[in-house]
Amino acid sequence: MADDIHNNSKFKRKALQVNVAQSMISQYISVGETEMVTLQESHGRTLAQEISAPHPYPHFRRSGMDGYAIRSADTEGCSNDQSIWLQVIDEIPCGTVSDKTIIPGTAARIMTGAQVPEGADAVVMFEMTEIREDEGGSVVGLKRYIEIGKNLTPIGLELQAGELILSPGITISAGEISVLATFGIHHVAVYRRPRVAIFSTGSELLSVDEPLQPGKIRNSNTYMLASQVIEAGGEPVILDAIMDDLSLAREKVEEALHAYDMVVTSGGVSVGDFDIMGDLVRGDSVEMLYNKIAMRPGSVTTAAVKDGKLLFALSGNPGACFVGCELFVRPSIRGMMGDQKPYLTEWSGILGADYSKVNNFTRYVRGKTEIREGVVYAMPSGIDESGVMITIKDSDCLIVVPPGQQGMKSGDKVQMLMLR
Numbered sequence: 001m002a003d004d005i006h007n008n009s010k011f012k013r014k015a016l017q018v019n020v021a022q023s024m025i026s027q028y029i030s031v032g033e034t035e036m037v038t039l040q041e042s043h044g045r046t047l048a049q050e051i052s053a054p055h056p057y058p059h060f061r062r063s064g065m066d067g068y069a070i071r072s073a074d075t076e077g078c079s080n081d082q083s084i085w086l087q088v089i090d091e092i093p094c095g096t097v098s099d100k101t102i103i104p105g106t107a108a109r110i111m112t113g114a115q116v117p118e119g120a121d122a123v124v125m126f127e128m129t130e131i132r133e134d135e136g137g138s139v140v141g142l143k144r145y146i147e148i149g150k151n152l153t154p155i156g157l158e159l160q161a162g163e164l165i166l167s168p169g170i171t172i173s174a175g176e177i178s179v180l181a182t183f184g185i186h187h188v189a190v191y192r193r194p195r196v197a198i199f200s201t202g203s204e205l206l207s208v209d210e211p212l213q214p215g216k217i218r219n220s221n222t223y224m225l226a227s228q229v230i231e232a233g234g235e236p237v238i239l240d241a242i243m244d245d246l247s248l249a250r251e252k253v254e255e256a257l258h259a260y261d262m263v264v265t266s267g268g269v270s271v272g273d274f275d276i277m278g279d280l281v282r283g284d285s286v287e288m289l290y291n292k293i294a295m296r297p298g299s300v301t302t303a304a305v306k307d308g309k310l311l312f313a314l315s316g317n318p319g320a321c322f323v324g325c326e327l328f329v330r331p332s333i334r335g336m337m338g339d340q341k342p343y344l345t346e347w348s349g350i351l352g353a354d355y356s357k358v359n360n361f362t363r364y365v366r367g368k369t370e371i372r373e374g375v376v377y378a379m380p381s382g383i384d385e386s387g388v389m390i391t392i393k394d395s396d397c398l399i400v401v402p403p404g405q406q407g408m409k410s411g412d413k414v415q416m417l418m419l420r
């Protein structure tokens with residue numbers, strides 16, 4: 001009997017390497033729909049259009065200082081002992097265009113950001129000038145040679161008309177918003193946030209507002225996952241947790257796959273008697289992609305597909321659930337929004353303390369980075385068992401500990417997947 005049970009397909013799982021599983025998933029990812037949002041709403045969204053400069057920037061010759069617009073040639077040969085005096089023929093505040101032309105012997109008072117008048121080829125700042133009134137008006141005195149182009153920003157210094165500035169797939173933040181505003185792009189096409197249904201499975205789960213009961217715990221994974229989905233750019237849809245009941249789970253998964261872009265569950269993917277999500281993906285309601293990954297925590301991370309939509313059945317253990325979401329759910333969300341680099345950024349650095357735990361699988365150890373004299377160190381964040389929740393909050397990276405017979409030593413070079 002025991003042998004029969006242990007020959008059961010749920011125990012025979014083929015462990016895929018993380019990158020193999022990730023590329024398998026990527027075949028089911030296609031960029032989603034786009035929507036128009038206002039410039040103000042676009043922060044944090046993923047751009048879905050190409051932005052080229054509709055005009056050069058700046059689009060007029062701009063003064064970089066408060067001072068006088070002059071002709072450089074007029075200042076040739078002047079010195080401390082030999083001032084030159086120029087007739088001031090106009091005053092140009094920002095936003096106005098002078099109708100005067102600067103001819104030899106003349107200058108215009110000009111403010112920072114104003115259009116430099118015709119004929120002028122340089123601006124001299126107030127501090128380098130002296131002013132005198134004579135019967136014809138003001139004259140400005142200079143004691144130094146001012147080269148052509150001084151304090152004058154030429155047309156198109158930053159961008160020429162037609163230049164490609166932003167490509168689809170980038171995340172919009174302050175710098176990109178500044179570009180969009182500059183070019184008058186007040187509505188912008190972004191990828192719609194994928195709507196990700198999340199529900200936990202487990203007869204031990206209480207909702208967060210319920211008092212504790214013996215043997216039961218509050219459902220933290222649902223909220224943790226929702227937060228991870230937001231960080232990835234998706235829109236979480238929290239569904240009620242369910243008991244460990246296979247037919248209920250099947251019904252719920254089907255409904256959620258139909259209504260949302262992706263479904264993420266937590267719990268019930270191992271080999272326990274009530275691990276219903278494991279049974280579900282092996283059944284014929286969905287097509288299982290994998291149910292074991294050569295990693296820890298999260299070795300039982302499972303994925304399936306139905307009608308082109310992905311179901312991620314993550315481990316119930318909070319640490320494993322967290323890692324499974326970062327390595328598989330996050331890149332799927334990012335990929336649906338056209339991100340060309342959807343995976344966590346990899347850094348290399350130095351391990352800051354010994355790490356002795358060994359495994360046949362790659363370990364993703366919760367860690368905190370520190371910069372010491374310009375070098376990145378990664379410190380393991382205390383206990384990182386897959387069932388431990390508390391150190392997730394103390395981590396800004398996952399330290400990648402390759403499989404092997406001995407652990408790693410303080411001072412060893414390590415790779416880190418950055419969480420923030």
Ligand SMILES: Nc1nc2c(c(=O)[nH]1)N[C@H]1C(S)=C(S)[C@@H](COP(=O)(O)OP(=O)(O)OC[C@H]3O[C@@H](n4cnc5c(N)ncnc54)[C@H](O)[C@@H]3O)O[C@H]1N2
Pocket residue numbers: 200201202204205217218219220221222266267268269270271272275297298299300314315316317318320386387
């Ligand atoms: N005989 C074996 N037992 C286990 C194995 C194994 O290979 N052979 N693998 C272990 C590993 S590794 C992991 S990881 C877990 C995976 O368990 P499940 O994904 O089946 O998750 P559950 O059994 O439902 O729960 C595990 C643990 O997590 C708690 N949990 C569940 N849901 C939530 C939630 N929403 N919020 C907070 N905590 C949750 C649950 O109460 C359990 O304590 O299996 C090992 N066993």
Ligand code: MOO
Pocket residue numbers: 295296297298299300301315317319320386387
């Ligand atoms: O699958 Mo468990 O999370 O490896 O530790």
Ligand SMILES: [Mg+2]
Pocket residue numbers: 267268269270271272275316
């Ligand atoms: Mg279980």
